[in-house]
Amino acid sequence: MPRRTPYDDPRLVALRKLGREQGQVVSRKQVYGLGVTRWEVRGEVRARRWQLIGDQSVCLHNSELSDEGNRWAALFQGGPRAQLDGASSLVASGLERFSVDRVRVSVPRGVRVRRTRLFDIRQTRRWSADDLAPGGIPHTRVAVATVRAALWARTDKEATYVLTLVVQQGLERAEAIGEELLRVRRDRRRLLLHEVVNDLLGGARSIGELDVGRELRRRGLPEPSRQVLRRDRADRYYLDLCWPDLHLVVEIDGIHHSWAENVVGDALRQNALAIQGDAVLRLPLLGLRLEPDAFYAQIEDAMLAAGWRPAAA
Template sequence: MDPRHDQEQLLAKARALGQDQGGVVSCPQLYEAGVPRWLVARELRVGRWQRLGDQAVCVHNGPVVEEGHWWAAVLQGGPRAQLDGASALLAAGLQRFTVARVRVTVPRGARIRRNPRYDIRQSRRWQRDDVAPSGIPRTRPAVAAVRGALWARTDREATYLLTAAVQQGLVSPTALGAEILRIRRDRRRALLHAVVNDLLDGARSLGELDVVRELERRGLPRPEKQVLRRDHRGRYYLDLSWPHFRVVLEIDGIHHSWAENVVGDALRQNALSLQGDTVLRLPLLGYRLEPDQFFAQVRAALVAAGWSARAA
């Protein structure tokens, strides 16, 4: 048999191994499949393959896809390594979020093979029961979301990560709450409790009383709450309103981003605009992440309508 044909078969086998791993395989996987060490070394030497750490190779020389880096990081971490935090959420399908380095955790005492591409760390929170039941080794979404929030660079990023995981259907607020109860000590523990309480109370994620207190703290006039309005479709209540200035502030909990509410919210806002009102919206994330900007908009709307802080 032609030796070149044998080599092509072995290379095809290597590519097949990487098909479900983003084009990345471990050296032991290759050896167990019958791909000899000399062939692996040759493909790396001539540049047809590329090495990702000392435990994994990419069986092509093109750009490595995100899934490939996930596998390379897990393989680099060893047999008990798991994608964790935001990286595990990305592997579970989280959209519109990026990480600087893939995060992998291993249990306390495990050997760590350092690699500048990947963030591999021992963790006292590592538990075998936390791993997702299928796919690349990674922590379950509820575990990953809570840990990702604990490890986030800022409180803002932590809040966004928890909220995005719920909004995108990766985890329920109840599951997040159960995981947070496992956290005994952390500087962000109180923040996580507050955010998850918002998410659990989806029908009224932001209380009107909380917003009213914040408006008064910032020197803005006290609004009326739950003002009844009518249009041709029936009647509805406004969250907060300054009738004299024709300014309305609608408080959007997480439920307002759900598809079944989008049409009704839009129709109500359009009806108010047609009646001459200025309608502002204060979403959960806006209140948590950018309060100064949103309350500045409320102030600007009131000033434009004739309110003066001096006359208040």
């Protein structure tokens, strides 16, 4: 009888097929379940055909892990109820222009956690089986992952950025994120996230104008005229904040201004104002959250350039 080779061994054929579905990473339980022995695994590792990832995973090659393989290895290290969570779950769901240092995995409170420097595996009271997204690699639903990524972000700026990015890229609606945020009862960042989600919903326009007006008064800057009506060749429109005597306009932009369908209209309107002799400054609502001093300094500089002078103390 001819000797069986690794290419026609049904155990290894099944293992390679499973590996193709999991970024070439399989769990030890899966390996042993297919009939491959511990000694055979050790032999493949010694021959440098395979490599061990943590103490729960086997990679079926000896080169650099793919992102997908890294995620599966983190899940196997976390155990049977582990879920990709937070930013790691978002990246697995297709979020672009955002990266994570270590794969984040959540497990329920009270389970055994196998610590490793390779992955960020944490128990969390927020874990719920209902949060699991349907199909694919085990990961939390986008709305859940977005809220948690923002709660766990290193800074308020990063938290704001990830919320904005998810809505901009169409991974989830702001309404769904807001609904998920209502589940959060206690967190130091909860109020900030409510404000940002309100901005994303487009419901903060009037609130933003009032906030700007109060801040201008506090800084000793002149009061603007609000909702001034202007007309160009195509249509008429209202300006958010205007100082007609200074030929200065400040437009307060919600997140919807950065969406493709609004870019052309905003550009035409700004160009029309420039033709009429007005300087136009744009104040994103996100700017109010992240860099308020820089934006208000620009408003003051524009006023000074137009001839305004502060009242003598």
